[in-house]
Amino acid sequence: MCGIFAYLNYNVGRERRYILEVLFNGLRRLEYRGYDSSGIAIDSDLAFFKKQINGGGGAARGEDSSWPSPSGSAPPLVFRQEGKIESLVSSVYTEVDEMDLNLEESFNVHAGIAHTRWATHGVPAPRNSHPQSSGEWNEFLVVHNGIITNYEVLKETLTRHGFTFESETDTEVIPKLAKFVYDKAREGDQTVTFAQVVTEVMRQLEGAYALIFKSSHYPNELVACKRGSTLILGVKELTDNKNRRALFHDVKSLTKNGQPKELFFSSDLCAIVEHTKNYLALEDNEVVHIKDGCVSILKFDYGKEKPASVQRALSVLEMEVEQIKKGHYDHFMQKEIHEQPHSLTTTMRGRLKDHGVLLGGLKEHMKTIRHSRRIVLIGCGTSYNAALAVRPFLEELSSIPVTMELASDLLDRQGPIYREDTAVFVSQSGETADTLLALDYALENGAMCVGITNTVGSTLARKTHCGVHVNAGCEIGVASTKAYTSQIVAMAMMALAIGDDRISTKARRESIIYGLSDLPNKVREVLKLDSEMKALAESLIDAQSLLVFGRGYNYATALEGALKVKEVALMHSEGMLAGEMKHGPLALVDETLPIIVIATHDACFSKQQSVIQQLHARKGRLIVMCSKGASSSVCPSEFCRAIEVPQVIDCLQPVVNIIPLQLLAYHLTVLRGFDVDQPRNLAKSVTTQ
Incomplete structure (x- = not known):
């Protein structure tokens, strides 16, 4: 999982310093996708490069070859650094100062690319960072998100043709392959165009990827392509109007030369929203070529020698700049926890009716879903937990058997998926690798495929037959919070829509709809526990482990709460099914091990009371989450700590109950001195297996 970004200004003067800052800011917006190393590539110029060689200072970027370069122009400058984005920023400004590079030089047209990495192939190090190069002189440079599955075969072939490799990455074969094709x-x-070189490279690649190419043979041009991984084109056309209003509605109008414009590529909408709201989400096997201010889109096809030209309409981004800023909060995770009343409201807006729900994305396929033999809920991590929270009342309202599948396990087993099944794929990013592979598997087996995702234009949104957009807003913190609760609500509305034809559940559906409408208010109420959860975190700061017991609707809450503590506070924690307590976990109980038991009022309440008594009898260090006003009836002694939460209808209680555990994980992390938004070894949008 990585973040890629590119910026091209055409017919509008931009200083090199400005270009650097646009690239750096793009990477800052994408840092949640990877933060162990990063890099950028910008243009040099002939005068500077000759000065570097002839002035006795050595060749630019440490190269010692003689002039001229193969392209006849100055090679791009490539800067790569291990660590977070600010490490790159600091090193770049230090290096350009040492090489006396003029940052005030203005370019009427310039193409720069940037990348932030989360290591997959090769340890975090400058040599493994992107942009990856074709070799000496940096004739071709590439930034890459995804994975090339046949890179070893390509590497062997290129090695036989005299190429040498410096990195351990799968990406390095791509620019070297581009140079091979060009040579x-x-x-x-x-005579080959830049787009022709790239399409021939695509013909050799296997796997999932989003790529941006830059080359000194094609100055001031960029080519981008994708297969499987998200890639966004942002467009900002500039006018003399003070408001710099966009003057176009589709890509065709961008083929007109002369109009000043700025163009952006990004693996996420978050990185372009501060520049423009006009964007295009590339489809698989599309190649976008930017040259002389024109944008050309080609559709690559393995069966055809030449790709076909296509026209695409631009979309208008609904996201606001404020969503990608922390505001008055200390961390994005903290902000996103407190944004949940709003994210739940936006998820339900326009969809809740007095006696039903309106989900336009499912409408045409509802008959097929209702006649399914079973519904299979498929996800990974937090998305799996959200699906698990919904399973009980999806079964109840639809009267269709519902099974759960972890995407990776389904693939490992090649579990049975039938044409009569409806497979529901849940992914916050819409780019989770295992989930997408499971989607391909289900499509091959003829199942009806439904997508639940927070990301417009994502692979999941495009490849499923239908779906529901979660609409929780941009989530920057790596540990998902508001997307989790919005996923539950989106799937709750899906369950209501599927069961809408059953008279026997009408009263139940209406009570759930009423509960949904009041849910944001209940979430505002539970967020008032912030200081109480901070105090609880202070009492647990030295604990080595934490157990969380739940059952029924709140088994998922136990799993997700423990996962949050594990992800960000780096503390061992396990979510467990309370009904299995006596089948092993009870052996762990003593007076030192903190145990959270979720015991809000629902059909499992009396069973949870029994669990609490058994844990108390073994001197367990008890923390009980209960409904407001019920602490005296569930806490067996003064040594038991209670967390009182608002009571809502049983099937929606997981939305309320998870929030204290999110707050606990957040405060534990801060108190333990760890990075809340960028936890160790983790990043957003797991796009590799």
Whole structure:
């Protein structure tokens, strides 16, 4: 999982310093996708480069080859650094100062690329960071998000043709392959466009990827392509109007030369919202070529020698800049926890009716879903937990058997998926690798595929037959909070829509709809426990482990609460099914081990009371989450600590109950001195297996 970003200004003067800052800010917006290393590439110029060589200072970027370069122009400058984005920023400004690079030089047209990495192939190090290069002179440079599955075969082939490799990445084969294709064409006296080079490279690649190419052979041009991983084109056309209003509605109008514009590529909408709201989500096998201010889109097809030209309409981004800023909060996770009343409201807006719900994304396929033999809920991590929270009342309202599948396990087992099944895929990013592979597997087996995702234009949104957009807003913190609760609500509305044709559940559905409408108010109420959860975190700061017991609707709450503590506070924690307590976990109980038991009022309440008594009898260090006013009836002694939460209808209680555990995880992390938004070894949008 990585973040890629590119910026091209055309017919509008931009200083090199400005270009650097646009690239750096793009990476800052994407840092939640990867933060163990990063890099950028910008243009040099002939005068500077000759000065570097002839002035006795050595060749730019440490190269010692003689002039001229193969392209006849100055090679791009590539900066790569291990660590977070600010480490790159600091090192770049130090290096440009040492090499006396003029940051005030203005470019009427310039193409720069940038990348932030979460290591998959190769340890975090400058040599493994992107942009990856074709070799000496940086003739071709590539930034990459995804994974190339046949890179070893390509590497062996290129090595036999004289290429040497410096990194451990799968990405390095791509720019070297581009140089190989270009050199072969030139040897045959063929003139090839940048887009032709890239399409021939695509023909050799297997796997999932989003790629942006830059080359000194094609100055001031960029080519981007994708297969499986998200890639966004942002467009900002500039006018003399003070408001710099956009003057176009589709890509065709961008083919007109001369109009000043700024163009952006990004693996996430969050990185372009501060520049423009006009964007295009690339589809699989599309190639976007930017040259002379024109944007050309080609559709690559393995069966055809030449890709076809296509026209695409631009979309308008609904996200606001404020969503990608922390505001008065200390961390994004803290902000996103407290944004949940709003995110739940936006998820339900326009969808809740007096006696039902309106989900336009499912309408055409509802008959097929209702006639399914079973519904299979598929996800990973937090998304799996959200689906698990919904399973009981999805079964209840639909009267269709509902099964759960972890995407990776389904693939490992090649579990049975049938044409009569409806497979529901849940992913916050819409780019989770295992979930997408499971989606391909289900499509191959003929199942009806439904997507639940927070990301417009994501692979999951495009490849499923239908779906529900979660609409929780941009989530920057790596540990998902508001997306989790909005996923539950989105799937709750899906359950209501599926069961809408059953008279026997009408009263139940209406009570759930009423509960949904009041849910944001209940969440505001439970957020008032913030200081109480901070005090609880202070009492647990030295604990080595934490157990969380839940059952029924709140088994998922136990799993998700423990996962949050594990993810950010780096503390061992386990969510457990309370009904299995006596089948092993009870052996762990003593007076030192903190145990949270979720015992709010529902059909499992009396069973949870029994669990509490058994844990108390073994001197367990008890923390009980209960409904407001019920602490005296569930806490067996003064040594038991209670967390009182508002009571809502049983099937929606997991939305309320998870929030104190999110707050606990947040405060534990801060108190223990760890990075809340960028936890160790984790990043957002798991796009590799």
